[in-house]
Structures are given as C-alpha cells and as structure tokens.
Amino acid sequence: MILNTNLKNIFLVVFTTLILSACSTAKKSGLDGDVYTGKETVKYLASGVPDRVFFATNKSSLTTASRATLRKQATYLRKNKKLNVTIEGHADERGTREYNLALGERRANAAKDYLMTYGISGKRISTISYGKEKPVNPGSSALAWSQNRRAVTVKVN
Amino acid sequence: MKRFFLAIAIYFLSYNPLYALIEVDITRGNLDPLPIAVSPLHVDIKSVEHEGIKVKELGNNISSIIEKNFKNTGLFNPLKKEAFVQKPDIAHLKPRFEDWRLIKAQALVTGKLLVKDGKLKVEFRLWDLTAAKEMTALAFTTTPSNWRRVAHIISDKIYERLTGEEGYFDTRIIYVSESGPKSERIKKLAIMDQDGANTKYLTLGNELVLTPRFNPTNQMITYLSYFRNMPRVYLLDIETGMQEVVGNFPGMTFAPRFSPDGKKIIMSFAEDGNSDIYTMDLETRLVERITNHSSIDTSPSFSPDGKYIAFNSDRSGLQQLYVMRSDGSNVKRITFGKGIYGTPVWSPRGDLIAFTKMRKGRFYIGVMRTDGSGERLLTENYYQEAPSWSPNGRVLVFYRETKAGSKGEGFTATLWSIDITGYNERKLSTKTDASDPSWSSLLSK
Numbered sequence: 094m095i096l097n098t099n100l101k102n103i104f105l106v107v108f109t110t111l112i113l114s115a116c117s118t119a120k121k122s123g124l125d126g127d128v129y130t131g132k133e134t135v136k137y138l139a140s141g142v143p144d145r146v147f148f149a150t151n152k153s154s155l156t157t158a159s160r161a162t163l164r165k166q167a168t169y170l171r172k173n174k175k176l177n178v179t180i181e182g183h184a185d186e187r188g189t190r191e192y193n194l195a196l197g198e199r200r201a202n203a204a205k206d207y208l209m210t211y212g213i214s215g216k217r218i219s220t221i222s223y224g225k226e227k228p229v230n231p232g233s234s235a236l237a238w239s240q241n242r243r244a245v246t247v248k249v250n
Numbered sequence: 251m252k253r254f255f256l257a258i259a260i261y262f263l264s265y266n267p268l269y270a271l272i273e274v275d276i277t278r279g280n281l282d283p284l285p286i287a288v289s290p291l292h293v294d295i296k297s298v299e300h301e302g303i304k305v306k307e308l309g310n311n312i313s314s315i316i317e318k319n320f321k322n323t324g325l326f327n328p329l330k331k332e333a334f335v336q337k338p339d340i341a342h343l344k345p346r347f348e349d350w351r352l353i354k355a356q357a358l359v360t361g362k363l364l365v366k367d368g369k370l371k372v373e374f375r376l377w378d379l380t381a382a383k384e385m386t387a388l389a390f391t392t393t394p395s396n397w398r399r400v401a402h403i404i405s406d407k408i409y410e411r412l413t414g415e416e417g418y419f420d421t422r423i424i425y426v427s428e429s430g431p432k433s434e435r436i437k438k439l440a441i442m443d444q445d446g447a448n449t450k451y452l453t454l455g456n457e458l459v460l461t462p463r464f465n466p467t468n469q470m471i472t473y474l475s476y477f478r479n480m481p482r483v484y485l486l487d488i489e490t491g492m493q494e495v496v497g498n499f500p501g502m503t504f505a506p507r508f509s510p511d512g513k514k515i516i517m518s519f520a521e522d523g524n525s526d527i528y529t530m531d532l533e534t535r536l537v538e539r540i541t542n543h544s545s546i547d548t549s550p551s552f553s554p555d556g557k558y559i560a561f562n563s564d565r566s567g568l569q570q571l572y573v574m575r576s577d578g579s580n581v582k583r584i585t586f587g588k589g590i591y592g593t594p595v596w597s598p599r600g601d602l603i604a605f606t607k608m609r610k611g612r613f614y615i616g617v618m619r620t621d622g623s624g625e626r627l628l629t630e631n632y633y634q635e636a637p638s639w640s641p642n643g644r645v646l647v648f649y650r651e652t653k654a655g656s657k658g659e660g661f662t663a664t665l666w667s668i669d670i671t672g673y674n675e676r677k678l679s680t681k682t683d684a685s686d687p688s689w690s691s692l693l694s695k
Contacts, residue, residue: 151564151568151569153523186633186651187608187611187633188569188592188608189549189562189569189592189593189606189608189635189636190460190461190635190636190685190686191461191504191505191518191548191549191562191592191593192546192548192549192562192564192569192592194460194474194481194502194504194505194518194520194548195504195518195520195525195546195548196546198502198520198523198525199523199524199525199546200523201523202522202523202524203523205523206523220523221479221481221502222481222502222520223458226435226458226460227433228432228433228658229433230433231431231432231433231654231657231658231661232654232655232656232657232658233653233654233655233661234656237656
C-alpha cells in the first residue's frame with residue numbers, strides 16, 4: 094500500500110509537470126490552430142508595422158490577425174507614397190516543390206489583393222514565390238513550419 | 251559533350267538467337283538474382299598507351315563497371331573473380347562450360363580489346379552456360395576516352411538479351427546539387443553518368459535553380475532559374491552551354507517538362523496568384539493555354555504518345571491528380587485514395603503514372619495505372635518526392651530529405667532509386683547533396 098501511495102505521488106508530480114510544460118510550450122510557440130501568431134521571426138517595416146503574415150497548412154486565406162497586419166502595412170504605404178514593395182510568398186517544407194511554388198505565389202497575391210482593397214495601387218506591389226526554398230526557420234517542427242508559411246512584404250526602394 | 255555515339259561503329263558478330271534458354275523475369279520482384287560471371291576483358295598485347303588511359307587495366311576496369319551495373323539492377327548476382335578458372339583470352343575464344351558451371355554461374359561475359367592508332371576496339375560475347383551456347387556478341391570501335399561508355403553499352407546489350415527489355419546504363423542523370431546550411435542552400439545544376447561517374451556542374455550557384463528535366467530526344471534541358479530574381483523556365487543546351495528563357499511571360503513560369511517529341515515545353519504560368527498550364531512550341535514559339543481554372547494547376551506530364559496530359563490540381567480542395575486530353579479537354583480526376591497526391595509523371599512505356607503521395611505526415615512514391623486504378627506504394631519515408639523514370643520504364647529515381655534539428659542540423663538531400671516492383675531500393679552516390687533528378691534517354695539509341 095505504501096508503495097502504491099508513493100507511485101500515486103510520483104504520477105501526480107509527473108502529471109503536473111507535463112501540464113505545466115504543455116502550457117508553457119503553447120504560450121511560447123504562439124500557434125493558433127497551426128497558424129503562427131508569435132513575433133519571433135517578424136521584422137518591421139516601421140515601428141508597429143510588422144512585415145509578414147502567416148498561413149495555415151495548404152491555405153492562402155488571411156486570418157483576422159493577418160488582415161490587421163496588412164491594414165497597418167496599407168496605412169504605412171499610403172503615408173509613404175513613393176515606396177514600392179515586393180511580397181515574397183513562402184511555403185513550409187512538407188509539400189512537393191512545384192505545388193509549393195504555386196502556393197507561395199497564391200499567398201503573396203492574397204496579401205497583395207488585400208493591400209489593394211485598402212487603396213494601394215497594384216503597380217506598387219510586385220510578388221515573388223520562393224515555395225519551400227527559403228525557410229526562415231530551418232528546423233523540422235510544427236513551429237518551424239508555421240513560421241515558414243508566410244508572405245513577407247519587403248521594401249524595394 | 252561530344253556526340254561520340256555517332257563515332258561508335260557496331261558490328262554484330264555471329265550468333266544464333268534460337269538458343270535463348272536463360273532469361274530473367276523482371277516483371278516481379280527478383281529475390282533470386284541470376285548468377286553471372288563477367289570475365290575481365292583480355293587486353294591485346296599489341297595495345298599501345300593512349301593519353302593517360304591505363305590501357306593494361308582497361309579490361310579489368312570495363313568488366314568492373316559492367317559488374318556494378320548488373321549488381322545495381324538487383325536482377326543479377328555477379329560472381330567473385332577469384333573463383334574464375336579460365337584465363338580471359340581463352341574463355342573468350344571458347345569457354346570450358348563445365349568450369350564455369352562449377353562456380354554456379356549461369357551466364358558468362360567475355361571480351362577482348364585493342365587500343366591502337368588512337369582507337370579502342372572492343373568485342374564481347376555473352377554465353378549461356380546451361381545450354382553451352384553463345385547468346386550474343388558485338389564489336390565496337392570508338393575513341394579510347396569513351397571506355398566507360400563502352401562498358402555501359404555492353405551492359406545494355408547484355409541486359410536486353412537476358413531480360414527482353416531495353417537497358418538503361420548508357421544514360422545520364424541531371425539533378426540539383428545542394429550545399430550550405432538549410433536556410434541558405436546553394437543550388438547548381440549538375441549532371442553525371444547513371445552510375446555516379448563524370449559529375450559536371452552546369453551552373454555556378456549564383457542563382458537558385460530547380461527541377462531540371464531532360465528532353466527525351468536530345469541533350470537539351472529545361473529548368474527553373476531565379477536569374478535576376480525572376481523565376482522563369484529556361485532551356486539549356488548541355489553541349490554548347492547556351493541558355494535562353496522560354497517564352498515572354500509577365501510572371502513566374504515553373505514546373506517545365508518536354509513533350510515526348512521534344513518539340514514543346516509544358517509548364518505552369520502563375521498570373522495574379524493563379525497557376526495554369528501552358529505549352530510553348532520551341533520552333534514556332536506559339537504559346538497555348540491548356541487549363542483555365544481558379545485553382546492551382548501544375549506538374550504537367552505528357553503521355554508518351556502525346557495525346558494526354560497528367561497534372562496536379564487542388565480544384566477539389568486539396569492536391570489530387572488529373573488526366574486530360576492534350577488540348578485541355580475532358581479533364582478527369584484519377585486519385586480518390588486517402589491522402590493527397592503530387593508530381594504525376596507518365597511512364598515512357600505509357601502504362602503507368604508515378605506520383606508522390608502525402609498522408610499522415612509521411613511521403614510515398616508510388617505508381618498507378620493511367621486511370622488511377624491499381625495504386626501501388628513502393629516506398630515510404632519522412633520526405634521524398636519527384637520521381638523520374640528510367641528510359642525503359644522499370645526504375646524510378648527520386649530524392650529524399652531528412653528531418654532537421656532546430657538549427658537545421660542533420661538535414662540531407664539524397665537521390666534514391668527503386669524498381670517499380672518495389673524491390674531494390676538504393677541510394678545513388680553523388681558528390682554533394684542532391685535533389686530533383688531527371689533521367690536521360692539512352693545516349694546510344
């Protein structure tokens with residue numbers, strides 16, 4: 094019986110540790126579903142204007158957070174009328190190379206279209222897809238893949 | 251590379267095809283490879299040295315290449331030379347069949363060569379040891395520097411005689427050579443003989459290059475290059491090094507392949523984020539739009555008769571495989587299995603489509619009939635894709651990537667081959683990491 098109680102205690106401790114660590118990874122990883130919501134790889138076009146938006150696996154639809162980011166980019170581009178940008182679309186490494194090239198193109202254009210609906214001329218925005226060729230995080234984990242599924246707005250002048 | 255196969259004169263020596271007793275069945279997995287003895291080729295004593303080629307060792311070297319080719323097929327078991335009793339010159343004249351049968355050989359290859367006046371003369375014979383008969387014999391004359399190709403051509407002839415199928419040894423593989431850390435890979439076009447010899451780099455690595463593919467009729471390559479940061483489909487002539495962009499498209503073109511007659515390139519063109527399939531005639535420069543759909547249409551591959559196109563589309567929601575007529579009509583979805591599918595590639599024999607399948611975080615290379623029935627998964631791994639057919643439609647080459655640590659450590663990209671029977675999975679040796687392989691047609695055809 095004593096042994097049994099001890100075992101129970103050990104289980105309790107292990108169990109609590111697991112819950113705690115699960116909580117901390119969820120917080121640290123910043124994933125909503127499989128869309129990255131953290132800031133680890135993000136750069137800024139200007140103060141408070143993130144340069145990138147993230148996507149779910151195989152998807153090119155913009156999340157609420159992505160739209161908020163792109164509205165900030167649109168505001169910034171409206172203020173800086175002479176600035177042109179390229180939007181670079183990327184995919185994670187878990188797909189075939191050719192499909193990922195097409196998917197990156199679709200993601201870059203999803204971001205471009207949204208900027209255009211906020212009054213930015215399409216002439217100021219070019220797009221390029223790198224497919225899975227330029228990961229920002231070289232790891233092979235769900236977190237790395239979520240950081241790599243992205244469309245990044247880059248100043249060209 | 252010179253068109254040296256034109257300079258190879260081939261003579262048929264006498265043989266009687268009626269005595270074809272041994273044969274190798276390659277239609278199913280071969281767990282009982284045919285024991286074959288490849289005698290070193292006898293070097294004629296009248297041979298003279300030639301431009302740094304080790305003429306005295308040439309007989310041994312040629313027979314070693316033949317042995318390695320046979321071993322790699324998984325269909326043959328080349329026997330150890332220490333057990334050979336007869337000397338090469340005598341065996342070539344007339345083998346003592348009982349001696350060779352004693353070491354359990356069923357077939358024997360003999361030959362002789364002469365290097366003289368800047369020429370390499372080679373002849374070989376294939377013997378059926380069970381029936382005690384000659385099965386085939388050939389003689390060649392070529393330049394001595396072609397000696398490796400001579401070994402491959404002999405291998406092809408023997409393979410053809412014993413299996414009834416065309417060989418695939420006198421071929422090359424073009425691929426993307428990779429180096430550097432995972433997030434900053436340097437990629438170059440590279441070409442090598444099918445056995446890994448004679449690696450050459452065709453680009454310098456200044457720009458990203460992807461998915462090179464051979465023209466099935468000549469030594470042209472089509473590939474994707476990010477030259478000037480504009481991803482476009484290019485043509486490259488391996489012999490002259492001349493490169494040109496294919497067509498005048500205002501956006502990304504990618505996923506190129508040649509038509510079976512080598513006269514057209516089929517590829518995807520992305521416009522406003524939507525990828526559709528186009529062809530361009532290389533002579534008339536005429537561009538034709540083949541698909542017009544709001545989904546991603548990519549990875550097109552012609553059937554060998556040029557009448558159909560297999561391609562990859564996510565019009566159903568996720569990546570699946572489709573087949574249509576070459577004018578874009580009559581589109582039919584062919585994959586309905588669990589998982590998603592990519593990279594359909596039509597077999598040069600016309601009977602099968604090879605593909606990549608992704609399911610539950612695993613990647614498979616498989617084959618199916620052209621209507622999508624009879625799916626067979628040949629190999630499963632963490633990541634693998636992009637199958638390319640051997641010219642006889644019996645072997646697939648593809649690439650594999652390994653799982654990386656959090657800093658990208660442990661990442662590798664390597665080329666592999668597997669028989670369409672699912673047997674004989676084998677890593678190809680490359681000088682660097684490698685991906686996106688494409689197999690050439692037979693050079694000496």
